[in-house]
Amino acid sequence: MEQATTNAKHDEPNTKQKTENGFVQTGQPNDAMKVITVMTRKGGAGKTTLVQALISAALKDGKRILALDADPQQGLHRWLKPLSEAEPLIISRQLEYAADLERWTEEAYEAGSVDLVFVDTQGAAGEWADELAAHSDFLVVPMKMADKDLSITTDTFNWYVGLRERVDDPDLLPTLRILMADVPRDMNATQKKIEMLAIERFPVMNNYFMHRKQHLDADTNGFLHVQAEEKRTGRFGLGRTHAKHFDEAVEEALDILAEITGDE
Numbered sequence: 001m002e003q004a005t006t007n008a009k010h011d012e013p014n015t016k017q018k019t020e021n022g023f024v025q026t027g028q029p030n031d032a033m034k035v036i037t038v039m040t041r042k043g044g045a046g047k048t049t050l051v052q053a054l055i056s057a058a059l060k061d062g063k064r065i066l067a068l069d070a071d072p073q074q075g076l077h078r079w080l081k082p083l084s085e086a087e088p089l090i091i092s093r094q095l096e097y098a099a100d101l102e103r104w105t106e107e108a109y110e111a112g113s114v115d116l117v118f119v120d121t122q123g124a125a126g127e128w129a130d131e132l133a134a135h136s137d138f139l140v141v142p143m144k145m146a147d148k149d150l151s152i153t154t155d156t157f158n159w160y161v162g163l164r165e166r167v168d169d170p171d172l173l174p175t176l177r178i179l180m181a182d183v184p185r186d187m188n189a190t191q192k193k194i195e196m197l198a199i200e201r202f203p204v205m206n207n208y209f210m211h212r213k214q215h216l217d218a219d220t221n222g223f224l225h226v227q228a229e230e231k232r233t234g235r236f237g238l239g240r241t242h243a244k245h246f247d248e249a250v251e252e253a254l255d256i257l258a259e260i261t262g263d264e
Helices: 047-060 075-084 100-111 127-134 147-166 189-201 213-221 224-232 237-261
Strands: 034-038 065-069 090-094 116-120 138-143 175-183
Touching: 034 047, 034 237, 047 065, 047 075, 047 116, 047 138, 047 175, 047 213, 047 224, 047 237, 065 075, 065 100, 075 090, 100 116, 100 127, 127 147, 138 147, 138 237, 147 175, 147 189, 175 189, 175 237, 213 224, 213 237, 224 237
Parallel strands: 034 116, 034 138, 065 090, 065 116, 138 175
Antiparallel strands: none
16 A cells, blocks of 8 residues: 655655664654543544544644554554555554553654654553553543443543542643544434533533545545545546545544644
């Protein structure tokens, strides 16, 4: 699966010294680096799909990325491994132990060559969640429009409330936001009711992660922004028409990312 590279101006010359884990040494830590962890206490909530979209948006914006996959299934890492070979702005690694997040992020911070760290997590509860939260800047919980997802999101939110009660200084914990995910264009009455209950119970983000065919295409064909460009410059007029749908998916992810980090 070949992917075009983006923002070649960021390509680092081979003479640059690298750290043990492949981070280019810039000589100055990046104080603006942020760690975004996507979590929920169930599988199938769309965590990996969301992270894939956010990574595509961040790459289009020229951000340097470290992607860490804490899910034993390694869905994100498997997706990124061939793509990262052609994309100099991203490093993808498997995160086997939650405690390793501090080591990875500290090395990336000191190297100064990473802007955003994305952490995809397993859909289960455990002490690992406390570890990940302690070393993240933002926690994002995707929630689909179904009763079971509302229930699981309630469990995840209650875990966060309990974590704030357990730590010495809760103000040092990252913020947690709920992102409505896989949202249909036309919600039915049940989905609208779930939406209202979520807004009443949780800190729900203003932007929604909509249901889009393009996210399925990304699973097979790679980064959204690259697919948009390939279709826009392709030989067939129909492909150029489809490019706008990929552009819309990227713009949506950019808006979500800006809301997460407070850069709106």
